[in-house]
Amino acid sequence: MSKNNYSSRWQREAKGLASEDEARDIRKSQYAEHVNAFYDAVTNIYLQGWGQSFHLCRYPRGPERNMMALARHEHYLAHAMGLSPNIRVLDVGCGVGGSAREIAAFAGCHITGLNLNEFQVKRGRELIKIDGMESSVDIVQGDFMRMPFDENQFDAVYAIEATLHAPSLKNVYAQCYRVLKPGGVFGVLEWALTDKFSKSDHLHIAIRLGIERGNGIPALQTIAHAQDAIKAVGFELCLADDLATRDDPLGWWNPLSGNLKSARGWYDWLLIVRNTWWGRPTMRVLIRALEWMGIAPKGTCTITEDLLIGNDALVAAGEEGIFTPMLLMVAKKPL
Numbered sequence: 001m002s003k004n005n006y007s008s009r010w011q012r013e014a015k016g017l018a019s020e021d022e023a024r025d026i027r028k029s030q031y032a033e034h035v036n037a038f039y040d041a042v043t044n045i046y047l048q049g050w051g052q053s054f055h056l057c058r059y060p061r062g063p064e065r066n067m068m069a070l071a072r073h074e075h076y077l078a079h080a081m082g083l084s085p086n087i088r089v090l091d092v093g094c095g096v097g098g099s100a101r102e103i104a105a106f107a108g109c110h111i112t113g114l115n116l117n118e119f120q121v122k123r124g125r126e127l128i129k130i131d132g133m134e135s136s137v138d139i140v141q142g143d144f145m146r147m148p149f150d151e152n153q154f155d156a157v158y159a160i161e162a163t164l165h166a167p168s169l170k171n172v173y174a175q176c177y178r179v180l181k182p183g184g185v186f187g188v189l190e191w192a193l194t195d196k197f198s199k200s201d202h203l204h205i206a207i208r209l210g211i212e213r214g215n216g217i218p219a220l221q222t223i224a225h226a227q228d229a230i231k232a233v234g235f236e237l238c239l240a241d242d243l244a245t246r247d248d249p250l251g252w253w254n255p256l257s258g259n260l261k262s263a264r265g266w267y268d269w270l271l272i273v274r275n276t277w278w279g280r281p282t283m284r285v286l287i288r289a290l291e292w293m294g295i296a297p298k299g300t301c302t303i304t305e306d307l308l309i310g311n312d313a314l315v316a317a318g319e320e321g322i323f324t325p326m327l328l329m330v331a332k333k334p335l
Contacts, residue, residue: 006037027218028167035165038216039117041303052098055161056325062249063262081187083107087155093162097124104136113139149179164191169229183335190327192223197322214310235331244324253318
């Protein structure tokens with residue numbers, strides 16, 4: 001699939017639709033194509049620039065290696081859910097399986113990852129084999145809106161910044177409920193708009209749209225909407241905590257902000273430098289040259305601009321406090 005496919009969707013949308021609500025309805029109706037186009041375009045960029053766990057995290061220790069902070073975030077979710085050895089766990093929207101492999105090693109459980117995107121499934125299986133974790137992690141290709149599993153199959157289910165791609169939080173949570181055994185636990189780290197978001201504030205509206213465009217999101221929802229959705233399908237909500245409100249030395253958006261003082265090691269430096277005022281023009285020239293030489297696929301420049309829109313929107317949303325990428329909800333399926 002062309003790298004331009006995702007960007008062209010947004011370009012057509014901007015030219016032909018009357019309102020943002022109409023645009024979101026169309027994105028929701030075409031969520032599978034929308035999400036696949038996005039991840040076909042950005043997966044290799046993510047792997048090279050962020051690592052194998054495609055999510056954000058807290059920085060409670062201040063500046064530290066990003067990989068350590070990401071792993072701690074995953075461990076915290078596993079701890080909050082009470083994951084234990086030898087249980088069967090489902091990772092909904094697992095990416096290339098970086099989080100699944102980390103949590104499986106941390107908790108000693110068996111994790112099955114579910115992913116719609118064929119390219120990510122193939123790459124994830126390769127990485128599982130490289131890590132020698134075939135006995136504890138596997139990946140299944142499938143749509144989380146129509147999970148290819150029987151009822152009451154898993155002891156626990158979690159999703160890390162994945163259900164943001166769903167056209168309906170209620171419906172994807174209902175699928176998680178269906179495949180979870182009675183008494184089982186569901187944990188999710190959800191992207192959501194906070195109570196500070198105002199539909200009448202033009203800056204807030206622009207930030208929301210930028211987050212959606214730069215991250216393959218059909219329609220970003222509010223914290224209240226997410227909590228109502230999880231309870232509506234029958235879950236008992238045990239914990240709801242916006243981790244972004246913790247008084248951490250660095251905000252979750254810090255690696256996206258170009259703050260080189262927080263870099264710890266060359267990998268973090270390369271991650272952050274591309275978002276400095278001087279790093280971005282350099283990156284654009286390099287990517288354009290790589291695409292011209294055929295080293296980078298055609299359309300990489302275009303999708304990079306979409307990612308930068310999303311990047312800047314996330315930083316602005318964090319600074320404004322109108323958005324969280326880490327609404328932690330832990331719920332149980334009644335016996």
